[in-house]
Amino acid sequence: MTQHFQFTLYLVFFMLIACDKDEPSGAVPSISFPINVSHLENDENAVFEFPVVLNVSTNRDVTVTYEVKPITAVAGEDFIATTGTLIFPQGTASGTIEVEIIVDDFIEKDEQFRVVLTGSSNGVIAGGLQEAIGTIRNDDTVIQVTSDGYEAADSYPGRALVWSDEFETNQINPQHWTYDLGASGWGNQELQNYTSSAENSYVANGNLMIVAKENGSQYTSARLKSIDLQEFQYGRIDVRAILPFGQGIWPAIWMLGANFPSSGWPACGEIDIMELIGSSPGSVHGTIHYGNSWAQHQFTGGSRYLSGGQTFAEEFHVFSIDWNENGITWLVDDQPFYSVDNNVTGNQNYPFDNPFFFIMNVAVGGQWPGYPNATTSFPQFMAVDYVRVYQ
Ligand SMILES: [Ca+2]
Ligand SMILES: [Ca+2]
Ligand SMILES: [Ca+2]
Secondary structure, three states: OOHHHHHHHHHHHHHHHHHHHHOOOOOOOEEEOOOOEEEEOOHHHOEEEEEEEEOOOOOOOEEEEEEEEEOOOOEOOOEOOOEEEEEEOOOOOEEEEEEEEOOOOEOOOOEEEEEEEEEEEOOEEHHHOOEEEEEEEOOOOEOOOOOOEOOOOOOOOOOOEEEEEOOOOOOOOOOOOEEEOEOOOOOOOOOEEEOOOOOOEEEEOOEEEEEEEEEOOEEEEOEEEOOOOOEEOOEEEEEEEEOOOOOOEEEEEEEEEOOHHHHOOOOOOEEEEEEOOOOOOOEEEEEEEEOOOHHHOEEEEEEEEOOOOOOOOOOEEEEEEEEEOOEEEEEEOOEEEEEEEOOOOOOOOOOOOOOEEEEEEEEEOOOOOOOOOOOOOOOEEEEEEEEEEEO
C-alpha cells in the first residue's frame, strides 16, 4: 500500500466521522428483537406480531429489511413467507413485523419459523445477526385425512339405495349410531377402553373418525353400533374407509344378528365385512362366525392383499359385501375375493337370513393382533367416508 493511498483512506475516515458528528443525535441505533413469539394457531392469532426495537431513537428515519423463513413450519401451508422493510420514523424506537399465519382445523405438531433481519439504513443489526423464532402451537383436534382412493359406484342396476350415512354433518347421527362402552379385556383380551368421548370418535370433513389413543399404557378408542337403530337383512353394502396400522391395532367393520341380545354369540351370526391386523396393514379379512352355541363356534373367511407393499392406511378403499338369500360375497374395491353359500353352516343353524346391525371399531391388543410395542404409533385412526346399503 502506498503512503498516498493510506493517507487517502485516513482522510475519508475522518471525513465520515466529522459528518456523523454534525448530526445532533449522531448515535447509530442498534436494532434487535427483544422476544420470540409463540401463540396457539387460531383466528385470534392469525397475525404474529414481532416487536423490533432500537436502543436509541434518532432524528432520522431508520429502516430495517427482514425475511420470514421456515424452520419446521411450511411456507404457504403454515405461514406466509415474506420479505419486507420496517420503518422507524425519526424519534421512534419501536416497531412491529407482522407475519400472517395460515389457520386450519387440523392437528399439527407445534411448528416454527424465523424472522431474520437482513439489512438496515441508518441503523445496525445488533450483534450482526438478529432473528426471532415464531412458534405456532397446535390448537386443533381433527386429524387431517386424504380424500384419495377408490370410490364406489353410486348405483347398482336393479337396486335402490335404502340407507346410507355419508358423515357429512359435523356430528355422529344418534338416529344411526350408539356406543359400546368400556370393554377393556373383553373376550379377546383387548386392552382398549371404549369411550363416547369426542377424543375417540367424531365426524369431521365428511368422515367418521374412530381414534385409538395411548396414554401411558392405557388405551382409549371407540366402538359404534347401529343396534335397534339401523338393521338390514341382505343387500349390497359399501363402506369406504382408510384403516389404521401397526402392531397390536385391530380395526373392524362388521355386523351381528339383531337377535344378539336374546340369542347370544355366535348363534346370532357375525359377518365381518373387514378386519385388519395392524402388523399386516396390506391385507384385510372377510369372515363369518356361526354356531348354535359357544362350544360349537365355527368360522370361515378369506383375505385380500394389496400388491407392491401398499397398505390400507394410505388411501381410501371400499369394503363391501353382496349378501342375499343364496349367500355372501366379500369385495374390496368391487373385486370379489371370497364367497359362502347358504349351505356353509352344514348341520348348524344358518343365521344369515335375519336382520343384522353394524359395528365399527378400532381395538388395541388382543389374542389375534397381539399387543402394541415400541413400533406402534399413536394416535391411530379409521376414517369412514360412508356406509351405504343397496337392496
Ligand atoms: Ca399449520
Ligand atoms: Ca392446525
Ligand atoms: Ca363422507
